[in-house]
Amino acid sequence: xxxxxxxxxxxxxxxxxxxxxxxxxxxxxxxxxxxxxxxxxxxxxxxxxxxxxxxxxxxxxxxxxxxxxxxxxxxxxxxxxxxxxxxxxxxxxxxxxxxxxxxxxxxxxxxxxxxxxxxxxxxxxxxxxxxxxxxxxxxxxxxxxxxxxxxxxxxxxxxxxxxxxxxxxxxxxxxxxxxxxxxxxxxxxxxxxxxxxxxxxxxxxxxxxxxxxxxxxxxxxxxxxxxxxxxxxxxxxxxxxxxxxxxxxxxxxxxxxxxxxxxxxxxxxxxxxxxxxxxxxxxxxxxxxxxxxxxxxxxxxxxxxxxxxxxxxxxxxxxxxxxxxxxxxxx
Numbered sequence: 624x625x626x627x628x629x630x631x632x633x634x635x636x637x638x639x640x641x642x643x644x645x646x647x648x649x650x651x652x653x654x655x656x657x658x659x660x661x662x663x664x665x666x667x668x669x670x671x672x673x674x675x676x677x678x679x680x681x682x683x684x685x686x687x688x689x690x691x692x693x694x695x696x697x698x699x700x701x702x703x704x705x706x707x708x709x710x711x712x713x714x715x716x717x718x719x720x721x722x723x724x725x726x727x728x729x730x731x732x733x734x735x736x737x738x739x740x741x742x743x744x745x746x747x748x749x750x751x752x753x754x755x756x757x758x759x760x761x762x763x764x765x766x767x768x769x770x771x772x773x774x775x776x777x778x779x780x781x782x783x784x785x786x787x788x789x790x791x792x793x794x795x796x797x798x799x800x801x802x803x804x805x806x807x808x809x810x811x812x813x814x815x816x817x818x819x820x821x822x823x824x825x826x827x828x829x830x831x832x833x834x835x836x837x838x839x840x841x842x843x844x845x846x847x848x849x850x851x852x853x854x855x856x857x858x859x860x861x862x863x864x865x866x867x868x869x870x871x872x873x874x875x876x877x878x879x880x881x882x883x884x885x886x887x888x889x890x891x892x893x894x895x896x897x898x899x900x901x902x903x904x905x906x907x908x909x910x911x912x913x914x915x916x917x918x919x920x921x922x923x924x925x926x927x928x929x930x931x932x933x934x935x936x937x938x939x940x941x942x943x944x945x946x947x948x949x950x951x952x953x954x
Contacts, residue, residue: 657894659694659721666724668709670702672820673790674756675725677839678883681916682753682906689909691902696723702817705733705791707741714742716888720895723750726886729794731940736793736952744936748891750899752884752927752935753907754917756837758799758856759867760787763826764848766833771854771868774833778809788814788822788831793952796822796835799856799879801946806875826850837881838863838921863921880939882925884932900929 667679676698683696701709706729713724726744734741760771768774778785789796792815800813814831816822819840826834827849836852844850855861856879857869870877887899906912907926917924927935947953 657720657892657898659692659898661721662694663692663696664722665696665698666709666713666722667698667700668702668706668724668730669700669790670818670821671700672823672840673818674837674839674883675706675727676700676818676820677920678753678916679725681920685906685909685911685915686902689906689911691905694721704737705794705815706730707733707737710734710747711742713886713888714746717746718890719888720891722888723899724886726884726936727756727795728881728936728939728943729791729796731936732794732798732943732947733791735940735944735947744886744933744940746889747886748889748896749929749933749936750885750887750896751903751929752882752925752932753903754883754922755925756839756881756883756922757861758795758835758837758879758881759841759852759864760803760833760854761823761826761836761841761850761852762833763829764851768832768853771870771873774853775807775809778807778811782810783812785811785833786814786831787811788816788825788834789836790817790819790822791815793947793950795879795881797950798943798946799835799877801950802877802879803856803870803875805949806870806877823850842920861921880935882927882932882935882939883922884927884936896929904928 665679665683667676669675679698683698686692686696701712709724710730713722716722731744734743762768768777787800797813804810816825819836822834822836823841823844825831841850852864852867854870855867856877858871858878860867860869885903944953
């Protein structure tokens, strides 16, 4: 009787295993089958012409060209609040699988500055990181400030008089500026704009002396010989701008990790996250992405999946707090 009981137990165990495996296969098949069923709202939370806008429109074009998604990505600019207006619009669409938003460090920093009630990345679903951008100080080509040494000398001669523009307040550009000022022992007047595109326009119009900008924001004007970078917040020089010194090489330890990623609404199904992550992974492996975005706008490849990207965003947020406190923007 004991032997018969064990035999039945084995039969039962094998049967249950088969059922579990079958259910797993069914679930995986269901997950693999998820696809967007209508156009995807793709929010760029800054004004047209800025780095986030260039990223979103480049992605939409490449994904359509490579036929990586059965539905189009419709780019919507929702500028304001240093990126918080667009971010909030996605946070408010909890559970909606048909909305995405570009995400950079400045959006996490803006939430810190805004304080309680502001939307944080914890109310979104991290999808991936696509690339790393660089932070450069840029002047007009005909500016009397020809080198970064000229900038430092003039800022020391006229404390608080030189104006330097950037995207948003209490974000990447202002953080880099404060690090630079502390290292060089200078003081300048920071002027915030809604996007990098607006900052470039202000520079060309003579409304500011310099700006902080990413290559996607000024490459067209650089190629037209209207502007030129004089320094980069990086440990070493950039291949695309070999004549532009890194701040670190001239004695200023000012480097910045500027990620460009994608997030979705909170509480979307796991299979939706997997679909988007897989879609973007295929995109970054395409020659179109490498040529039409990375090479064209001088960015570095940097793929991170959902979990790794979430950790990087949290780490960057924590590291930003000290500078934001120094700026008087955080208590």
